[in-house]
Amino acid sequence: MLNRIFGLETEYGLLINSDDPDHSPSWLAHRVIDHLFRTQHQGVLDQHYRGYDEPPGNGGFLLNAGRLYVDMGHVEFASPECNTLFDLVASDRAGDRLIQQALEELGLGEKVSFIKNNIDHGTDATFGSHENYLVTRRFPFNLKGLNYLIPFLVTRQIFTGSGRIGAAENSESWIPLHQGDSKIPGSHDASGRLTIPYQISQRADHIVNDFFEWVQHNRSIVNTRDEPLADPNQYRRIHLLLGDSNMAETATALKMGTTGLVLQLIEEGHMPTGLDLDDPVLALKEISRDPDRKWIVRLASGARASAFDIQEQFLKAAQKHCRGQDEETDWVLEEWEAVLTDLHGPYDKLIGRVDWASKLWLLESFREEEHLTWEDPWLRSLDLEYHNVHPQRGLFYGLEEEGRAPRLTTETAVELAIQNPPRNTRAFGRGELVRHLIGKDWSKDPPLDSSKDRRFPHYVINWSIFQLRGYPPFPMPDPFKTYVQQVRSHLTAQQNQGALNP
Amino acid sequence: MTMSCPPIPNDHPLWKPDMVTLQRRERPLDPLPKPPSPTEEGGGPRRPDPGSPEKDNLLKRMRKVDPKQAERYRQRTGE
Incomplete structure (x- = not known):
């Protein structure tokens, strides 16, 4: 895509399908890393300290030029730098395949599962999917410039969210924003626990700031860390951590593609105006938890607007200023419009393209078939299984197998991306x-x-x-x-x- | 696709005089080997038929999931 380098970082959850106390997720994460680097020679392990929690041998660079390492107990794959969405989606899937292959080779395929999600229902732990966009140093990386990005990011979850059962309390925020605030949708049960049957985003509950520079606490809509990983005189890296890990290739490509185009609109001075949100953090949660999916938010002007309205403003601006600049841009614009149009109808029109809709359809179907309530633990287990990267077990891959999820890549491309970097x-x-x-x-x-x-x-x-x-x-x-x-x-x-x- | 950087208009509301204009320069010399298109591999990208998706295989897959596996999923908070 024009003038853009993309990257994705994915922290995987690790599910152990037994009660073996000897096998902690962290121990298994290191075993997978050791196997891939020391036995399979898929890359070279770091020989130096990259940080206090990244000692030598903790991970390294792969043949595909991405990185695989253990970060806070999670296996994390950082894609190589990609100039096209096709390469990025292929690389993203290659990361999934690589670690799944490692489990199979270690004889752990049945015992352990990698879960590409962002939450633990039981503990409210969260772990991320981080997006990286290279922009020029002249990008207006200040409050005024970044404010244009906020309404887009808050509302894009209607097609980028991965969906989840339930909700998380904001136990991590330093400043307990909106605590006890009845404006946030949701109710509490007899034990005081927040109850939400289903919401469209996994990370919305964990974002408590609009701007902040840290990534482990007080997570923000826009991370303001200035770490370009390139010539700092020429580039900035826009680092976002509010997004969900996506299983659907369309969702991954749309998330990165639409965000890339909005960054371009800001770079070129064509962004829509008048869309500032009254309270972006609140709006993020309101949209995610809205059971009616009307997705109405309050603007700074006092007016009300729907997430559709806001997205359509950005879409129109991108259509006007970016259309025709390259093939991928046109693909993004067409799919963006199609998804927004389909979101006005029944959500099952989005199956296979939008993760929250795909998962909701599966859970609703199962719930109906088995006569379960939303509180049934089986549904939380299915919520996890949607993200299992095992192609024969993961529920998303079931949709794909049934021909319900469009592919942007091919198996050949994914296989190539395991050991080959973008050229x-x-x-x-x-x-x-x-x-x-x-x-x-x-x-x-x-x-x-x-x-x-x-x-x-x-x-x-x-x-x-x-x-x-x-x-x-x-x-x-x-x-x-x-x-x-x-x-x-x-x-x-x-x-x-x-x-x-x- | 061209890689020339689009100029920032002088009336850009966010323009700062000290901004450095930049020309991106390199295009691939030898692009990534082109994989077969999805169509060539058989089937290819298909939009799901939202009307009556076949559920049997999916329900079967879902019934195989251990109802209690979420209770064993205990993760550290990451980034």
Whole structure:
């Protein structure tokens, strides 16, 4: 898509289908990482400390130039930099496949499941799906500029939400926003627990701020951390953590594609105005929990508008200013319009394209068949199973198998994306590096200069730079460049020098 | 698809004089190997028929799910 680099980071939940106390999710997460890197050689493990909770061996870069690691007890896959939605969706699925394959190879396929969701119904824990959009440094990354993004992000959940049974209390917020506020839809049972039969977003309950820079507490609609992972003089990375993990390929592509276009509208000064929300955090929850799906919110002007109205304003602006710029943009515009149109009708028209609607249809069908109430624990188990990445078990994949969910990718493309990076971004060069390092004979590494730091590892790889021991750092500051020829030359020079130092 | 960066209009409401204009430059030299289209693989992207989706196989899949598995799903909070 025009001028955009996309990335997705997914934290997976880990369900253990037994009561074996020896197998904690964290222990299994490390076992999967060890298997993929040390046994299957799908990438190279970090040899340096990336952070206080990311010691050497905690994870690393993959052959596809994405990252796989353990983050706060969760296996997390960060896609490589993608310039097209097709590559992004394929990469996203490749991450699912890679970790599922690891479970099968470890003989754990029946015992353990990776769940690509964002909540734990029992504890109200949440874990994320983070979106990354590269924008130019001139993007108006200030309150005024980002405010244009807020109404779009708050209302896009009507087609990006993954849906969930029940609700979470905001136990994590430092400032207990709206506590006891009767404006938020939902009621409390006799034990004081919030009860909501079903809502369209998994993360809405966990977003308590409009802007904030942290990602583990006080989660916000727009994360304001300035960490471009690229040349900071040229780029910013818009990092969003309010979205749900999607199973439907259409939902993933629409989430990233529509957001990319809205960022472009802001960059170019074509964003619709007059849509500021009175209380964005409240509106996020109101929309998610609205049982009638009217999705009415209050604007800062005092007027009321529906999520449809707001989305249609953004759609019209994008149609006017972005249509025709490339094939993917036109696909996004067509699907965006189709989904908004279909959302006006019965929700089952969205099956296979919108996750909350697909899941709701499955749960309603099952509930009717088995005469269950919304409080029945079986439904919460089915809610999880919708996100199981096991193709023969996951409920979403059941829809796909029945031909109910349109594919944007193919199995061949997903298989390719497991071990191959996109060839039109910086990922290509990094993939070459990883491939080289996997087969490297470290005994031929240059001898260490005793006057220098002996602890320097054989390699250090980060998103925008790498360094091999004994060689100068190799910066890769522009994600739009592949660097592939330069990386090959760098590695060849190193190999030649190694040959001179047997 | 072109990669030239669209100019910011001078009357852009958010324009700042110190903003640096930028030309993106590189396009792929050799694009990702083109996989077969979904149609070639058989079937291809299909919109679901919302009227009467066949439920039997899906209900069967759902009945296999352990009703209590959500109680065993205990996750740490992440990011």
